[in-house]
Amino acid sequence: xxxxxxxxxxxxxxxxxxxxxxxxxxxxxxxxxxxxxxxxxxxxxxxxxxxxxxxxxxxxxxxxxxxxxxxxxxxxxxxxxxxxxxxxxxxxxxxxxxxxxxxxxxxxxxxxxxxxxxxxxxxxxxxxxxxxxxxxxxxxxxxxxxxxxxxxxxxxxxxxxxxxxxxxxxxxxxxxxxxxxxxxxxxxxxxxxxxxxxxxxxxxxxxxxxxxxxxxxxxxx
Amino acid sequence: xxxxxxxxxxxxxxxxxxxxxxxxxxxxxxxxxxxxxxxxxxxxxxxxxxxxxxxxxxxxxxxxxxxxxxxxxxxxxxxxxxxxxxxxxxxxxxxxxxxxxxxxxxxxxxxxxxxxxxxxxxxxxxxxxxxxxxxxxxxxxxxxxxxxxxxxxxxxxxxxxxxxxxxxxxxxxxxxxxxxxxxxxxxxxxxxxxxxxxxxxxxxxxxxxxxxxxxxxxxxxxxxxxxxxxxx
Numbered sequence: 001x002x003x004x005x006x007x008x009x010x011x012x013x014x015x016x017x018x019x020x021x022x023x024x025x026x027x028x029x030x031x032x033x034x035x036x037x038x039x040x041x042x043x044x045x046x047x048x049x050x051x052x053x054x055x056x057x058x059x060x061x062x063x064x065x066x067x068x069x070x071x072x073x074x075x076x077x078x079x080x081x082x083x084x085x086x087x088x089x090x091x092x093x094x095x096x097x098x099x100x101x102x103x104x105x106x107x108x109x110x111x112x113x114x115x116x117x118x119x120x121x122x123x124x125x126x127x128x129x130x131x132x133x134x135x136x137x138x139x140x141x142x143x144x145x146x147x148x149x150x151x152x153x154x155x156x157x158x159x160x161x162x163x164x165x166x167x168x169x170x171x172x173x174x175x176x177x178x179x180x181x182x183x184x185x186x187x188x189x190x191x192x193x194x195x196x197x198x199x200x201x202x203x204x205x206x207x208x209x210x211x212x213x214x215x216x217x218x219x220x221x
Numbered sequence: 222x223x224x225x226x227x228x229x230x231x232x233x234x235x236x237x238x239x240x241x242x243x244x245x246x247x248x249x250x251x252x253x254x255x256x257x258x259x260x261x262x263x264x265x266x267x268x269x270x271x272x273x274x275x276x277x278x279x280x281x282x283x284x285x286x287x288x289x290x291x292x293x294x295x296x297x298x299x300x301x302x303x304x305x306x307x308x309x310x311x312x313x314x315x316x317x318x319x320x321x322x323x324x325x326x327x328x329x330x331x332x333x334x335x336x337x338x339x340x341x342x343x344x345x346x347x348x349x350x351x352x353x354x355x356x357x358x359x360x361x362x363x364x365x366x367x368x369x370x371x372x373x374x375x376x377x378x379x380x381x382x383x384x385x386x387x388x389x390x391x392x393x394x395x396x397x398x399x400x401x402x403x404x405x406x407x408x409x410x411x412x413x414x415x416x417x418x419x420x421x422x423x424x425x426x427x428x429x430x431x432x433x434x435x436x437x438x439x440x441x442x443x444x445x446x447x448x449x450x451x452x453x
Contacts, residue, residue, distance in 0.1 A: 056385070057431035058424040059392035062403055066424065069416035165287035169396060176290055183297055190298035197286040197294065204285045 004182035008192065011175030012199050018095050018164050018174060025100025026160065030107025037112055048108065055105035061166050064098040068170045071097075095167035103160045110156060114149030115141065147218040154211040158204055165200075175199060228418045232409055236426060239405035243430075246391045246401065250323055251384065254330030261335035266342060276335070283332035288390050291329060296321040296397045322394035330387055337379045341372035374445045381438035385431050392427070402426050 036048035055063070072089045079087050118141050126136045168177035179196045183189035264276035283291065299305050299315055306312050314320040345368050353363035395404035406423035410416050 057428035059389035
């Protein structure tokens with residue numbers, strides 16, 4: 001029992017690792033999607049719209065299975081052609097790619113809304129003062145984006161944290177996977193799954209506290 | 222060619238029973254979820270501390286933990302207790318994956334929907350409540366005839382999102398052996414080793430259902446919230 005308890009805690013570390021790597025990817029993709037959708041380039045805004053529509057309409061699990069099993073086949077064809085032998089897809093990489101890719105779409109919508117909420121007059125004023133585009137983004141847009149978008153960002157953060165659990169289905173040994181193993185060998189499934197629930201509650205509660213702090217420090221009005 | 226269109230054509234009829242199961246789970250759980258959510262939302266507004274805190278704790282727990290773990294907790298977890306297995310009628314339901322999945326969906330949906338409804342109730346325009354009181358309605362009358370109908374109308378957009386999330390959540394019931402759309406896709410994948418055809422077909426069905434739900438919800442929203450346009 002105690003051994004499994006420690007194993008679950010180790011799995012919790014892997015869950016966090018998966019979460020933060022996916023978070024970085026989703027924020028990058030989200031910024032890209034937001035700017036693409038707002039850009040005057042028709043192709044870019046169409047691709048961005050398609051990305052968001054597909055992600056919002058298809059369950060995470062189906063996308064993950066597609067990336068994991070489909071990715072393996074693409075990788076096999078690739079390595080075969082190069083004569084490299086068999087490479088197995090790592091569930092962690094697969095998980096980060098899928099979760100990052102999925103939440104990139106949600107982050108994109110959050111960022112787009114936040115960018116649109118920034119007063120255009122301020123951007124024009126900054127440009128008139130000779131700010132470079134980077135400076136305009138960094139000094140004017142970004143702080144206000146955080147102010148307008150933090151609530152929606154917090155929501156994405158929490159949903160994403162919980163979504164990491166599905167990667168256990170493709171065999172990543174996160175805490176949900178380990179709780180499954182522990183349940184069948186100790187015959188105490190309720191105990192182990194409740195433990196995982198409590199760890200998730202700790203993670204979500206800490207996140208919420210932290211993000212609310214940021215929210216309060218970016219109040220202007 | 223990476224995707225074999227002929228194979229997709231061959232797969233489509235196989236999904237029939239999966240679509241039925243997905244819709245069955247979705248519709249039944251939305252129905253009971255809504256009923257439970259109404260109770261939870263009213264408890265959360267109640268001044269009775271016991272009702273208030275138990276509703277808050279329920280919502281906090283089920284919104285703060287992953288749905289997948291909730292399914293495991295119900296399907297595998299409850300069987301751990303002798304006391305539950307001994308109650309025959311209860312165990313009759315809880316040993317079947319279908320009822321466990323349904324229970325998990327109802328509970329999860331209720332927690333999220335309760336938050337949406339509660340939010341809509343507390344943001345009701347003060348003027349509406351004052352008008353109801355001025356007409357001599359009691360607290361419960363004003364809730365029954367004014368506040369709740371008005372709140373439910375305004376909750377439609379958020380509730381639509383929740384329904385789409387529920388549709389997505391049903392895909393996780395495939396982990397406890399149920400053959401919903403995702404379950405069928407996984408079965409087809411393992412039989413034909415054709416991940417693209419199996420999962421893309423499943424994805425298309427979900428996409429179609431999402432679009433359908435959004436379309437219907439949008440029509441309802443337009444119809445029920447007509448009066449809000451006048452105020453703006």
